[in-house]
Amino acid sequence: MNFVAIDFETANTSRSSVCSIGLVEYADGELVDEYYKLVKPRRNFFNGINTSIHGITEEDVTNEKEFNQLWEEELRGKLDGKLVVAHNASFDMSVLRNVLDEYRLPYPNLTYNCTVNIAKKTWLHLGSYNLKSLSQYLNIQLDHHHALEDAQASAIVLLKACEYHAASNINELIDKTKTTNGAIFPSGYRPARLDKKKRTASAKDLIAATTEFDQTHPFYQSTFVFTGTLESLKRKDAMQRVLNLGGFCSNSVHTSTNYLVMGSQDYTRYKDGKKSSKLKKVELLIEQGYEIEIMAEDKFLTILNGN
DSSP: OOEEEEEEEESSSOTTOEEEEEEEEEETTEEEEEEEEEOOOSSOOOOHHHHHHHOOOHHHHTTSOOHHHHIIIIIHHHHTTSEEEETTHHHHHHHHHHHHHHTTOOOOOEEEEEHHHHHHTTOTTOSOOSHHHHHHHTTOOOOTTOHHHHHHHHHHHHHHHHHHHTOSSHHHHHHHHTEEOEEEETTEEEOOEEOSSOOOOOGGGOOOSOSOOOTTSTTTTOEEEEESOOSSSOHHHHHHHHHHTTOEEOSSOOTTOOEEEEOHHHHHHHHTTOOOHHHHHHHHHHHTTOOOEEEEHHHHHHHHTTO
């Protein structure tokens, strides 16, 4: 269970006016880092209503660092490449994007999810899913609107949801709650969603379960596309195993594709001259000189398992 929970407080109505940040990181289900800092907004103006909520004033942050300095010195490394969760993540991720835009800093690469959405899909009988109500229901100690306390509470909500669903990892929890990860990346962002219907497995919703890869494995740094129904495992599970080996997955064929893996039924149809749209595109790219291997499911499994 690897994730970072985050919370921001702002000085005024501007989403870029960060005045405090709290985060906690869990690795393999264990707390490994806690971080809290007051932040001086670029325009150090505090709205009275904001101060009444979190208690922070202009005087409190006068001698603190601005966000851009903290980002370069400390924060980027704590978030880049991580799965991030927040309670009402649409707010916190909007704050992150706006303050990065304020200082013209590039976005990191991260995926994120919202513990409000996860809670709604877990404790169905509750009338309110705000952090204070959830903390009372789950017996979480909370000094609400202190950024570190809110991040800690959000993390515990996530862990308790995992316990409730008997989910051994984040991807399993996301699958059982039918929520969808959002993402922030250098060219933009994609919002997290509360899914109401079953969707086709998407590579964008998955993250590797480790950051340490066997660089000698044939699938390391290779990009996969799947077509047809696999007999031996679900497509989502196949994608996850590729990611865990340091490979990449896509739902569509591109010039960067290295392998097109075909389910057994599609492979039989392929040998009979019947071709899916993905296969037709791969064959066209091969004709243009791109090196893409069309791989049957059994060969994929053999290499995947190191046989």
